[in-house]
Amino acid sequence: MAPPEKIELKKQAQQLIEQYDNFLFDCDGVIWLDEKLIPGVLETIEHLESQGKRFAFVTNNSSKSRDTYIEKFHRLGFKGIGKHLIYPTCYAAASYLKEHLKVPAGAKVWVLGDHGIETELKELGYIPVGGSDPRLDDEFHPQHDLLKVDPDVRAVVVGSTKAFNYMRIATTLQYLLHENKSLPFIGTNIDRSYPGPEGLILPAGGSVVNYMSYTSNRDFIDVGKPSKRLLETILEQRDFDKSKTLMIGDTMYTDIKFGNDGQLGGESGGSLLVLSGGTKLKDLHHLIENPASLQDGPSLIPLKYIESFGHIIHLLSN
Amino acid sequence: MAPPEKIELKKQAQQLIEQYDNFLFDCDGVIWLDEKLIPGVLETIEHLESQGKRFAFVTNNSSKSRDTYIEKFHRLGFKGIGKHLIYPTCYAAASYLKEHLKVPAGAKVWVLGDHGIETELKELGYIPVGGSDPRLDDEFHPQHDLLKVDPDVRAVVVGSTKAFNYMRIATTLQYLLHENKSLPFIGTNIDRSYPGPEGLILPAGGSVVNYMSYTSNRDFIDVGKPSKRLLETILEQRDFDKSKTLMIGDTMYTDIKFGNDGQLGGESGGSLLVLSGGTKLKDLHHLIENPASLQDGPSLIPLKYIESFGHIIHLLSN
Structure with missing residues (x-):
């Protein structure tokens, strides 16, 4: 080569x-x-x-929806960039559920990740659960309601979030283990780190996906x-x-x-x-x-x- | 077989x-x-x-020191179990620094993990930093003081903690990347999950270690x-x-x-x-x-x- x-x-x-x-x-x-x-x-x-x-x-990046990206492009001086030109992995995840897994609209999807995933899921007719639910900021305790699996959830999407905490990890694990690990597990990306502000190298979303893959001992569908x-x-x-x-x-x-x-x-x-x-x-x-x-x-x-x-x-x- | x-x-x-x-x-x-x-x-x-x-x-488990284990054994009815009979990985990590890596007493060690690690490090004469520092519960922002690497830190120990959050992850990553990834990186264990209360399977310390290994793209010394x-x-x-x-x-x-x-x-x-x-x-x-x-x-x-x-x-x- x-x-x-x-x-x-x-x-x-x-x-x-x-x-x-x-x-x-x-x-x-x-x-x-x-x-x-x-x-x-x-x-x-x-x-x-x-x-x-x-x-x-x-x-x-799965944290921001296509609409949020458009705002950022415009803010930075790019004109005329339409939604159809932007492919963040939150959109890729929602599309994959619909196009490949044929999960019907109206289904609930458990989310570990930021607003972008919730927004794109909603656009395709899904009901995101988990995600930005404020109860996921509670201190972990084993009797917490959210640790009981909602039987209507049909898939799990894991992506980048800085709101990573034990409640989110532990609840997501329950869905990944549920019914003999049969719920589809979509990971938005495999990025280990990214160059952040102040010259810092910071942990990226792929590290969250990899965490959930390791703790659940499951492979994931990488849509990124x-x-x-x-x-x-x-x-x-x-x-x-x-x-x-x-x-x-x-x-x-x-x-x-x-x-x-x-x-x-x-x-x-x-x-x-x-x-x-x-x-x-x-x-x-x-x-x-x-x-x-x-x-x-x-x-x-x-x-x-x-x-x-x-x-x-x-x-x-x- | x-x-x-x-x-x-x-x-x-x-x-x-x-x-x-x-x-x-x-x-x-x-x-x-x-x-x-x-x-x-x-x-x-x-x-x-x-x-x-x-x-x-x-x-x-690296969360509890040998002294804390003794208390638990006694509480559950075991009599006469001495400290010398108990080997948690927080102790193994501290011992490894001393016996194998010959890190001198008085050195600072960055900790991602619970009190057990800090206690056992102190017993062997080290100064734990990070760990239970309450500033690690702050919301992440890239100008945070703790993101600046303390040049006196001589090693990094990562173990189990339910206080896993982005500040802890991001600060620990700075130490793991510091000086071309040259600080020793000790992981207490590789456990993916453990059987917790209420019949729950919960994420274990090895998943934290694996997260830091993935995001830093580094192997670790497994002392468990x-x-x-x-x-x-x-x-x-x-x-x-x-x-x-x-x-x-x-x-x-x-x-x-x-x-x-x-x-x-x-x-x-x-x-x-x-x-x-x-x-x-x-x-x-x-x-x-x-x-x-x-x-x-x-x-x-x-x-x-x-x-x-x-x-x-x-x-x-x-």
Whole structure:
């Protein structure tokens, strides 16, 4: 496998834009860091738009609904980004229940996670339980009502939440063990950590999913990146030609694997790592030098990499 | 491998007691369930004592110090159980820092866990930080003082706590990532869940350890069962002949593996599963029928099993 190409010249930036028609973006670490837009990204995306390129945003974050994402995009200066272009994993989870598991509308779904999951479940006609129920902030005691399984619950969705506490963990475990572990267990993502404000690396939603998987001794259905089902949904709904699509992200084991396993960009490949988020150049070098250290090492190596996606407009204007 | 022998006759009970000189007991699910003594266990252990047998208690629970365990044993009617007979993993963690890692007394140690860990660290001269610090109950915000790494911390100990929240997780992650992940990371145990009050299966400390391992992408030093280091420490300190020692527990992947991997009981073997805790007969059958489903399947199968350890006194008095 060829080492990834570093994009650092105007010509390379031009070539990148010519090569692809469709651009799939991760958000945290690519478009923004927390509430701060990454310099140049807005201008680069506006440039892509002016060239007739199409795009969509795919985030493993499950905390915010598509409506909340739209507000954030607008707040940061992006105009005309519609709901249909945004794929957070809270939406992916709700869609999966409906499209793949055929859970009927009106069913209750137990949620460990933030408002985004509840909002998207409601949009598809489900009744979220658990989630932001204030009783889940109570101190744990074994006689608590919420520890009794509601027999009408038909599935469990686990995602990111900073409101992680023993009541939420213990109640969710009861649903995961219920009826011989037969309720479907959807996890929104596998992210271990993310680059947060103040330069902090902070625990991410995948760690919550993994906690529940470990304590229940169950596998989960991963609806986030790098899962192929999410990619198929997006390509189909957006009518993107896979061979002309590029995935742009800052995390190798989710974003880059998503693009590579999904065979984006056809034979040339279609994954671009940006170094503006959680992955640093030394991490990429480490991976290239030790591919065998990871079972799926090769699929984590990007086709190309660049300082930040915003750097493109800078290169183009030189 | 021969299937495990079910102990259900007086003769088998007598033989069991003759075969071994030393008895290592798990506590939760073997001696008690929460605050309730398991029937017959006290009488059986008194009988062993009268026969000159020796014993020790080895629990993967890290929440309570040895002193707190002594109080519980006394409260439940056990007399004359000294501190030296009790091995909770909070003690194992502190000992490991001292004996194996040679961390000098006076050093600070970051704790994610309950009082037991703090108490045992203090007994060995360490200064626990984190742990029960009330500021860890604050709502998470990225400017919080506790997110700044204290450079004097020399190791991290993670164990069971019901006070699991994002502040504790995020602060602990900073220490685990600090200086290129170089601070020693001790995990007290790998238990996924435990049989709690009201018939509930509840998340156990190993799930906390596993969470921190996942989010930091680091392995940890496991000082609990089935780790061999803990067994070696006990056999040495108690001067138990390994070939004459039996491990009694209710969890196959910790207790039984501990006895089997540790080659207790010599060639005959030395592991006894009790069905009074988290493992049911169907779980044992499932394991025997599907040993290949677990990488270390054979080492999880007990030599013998019995309804409960208290059943022995019942069999003997028939």
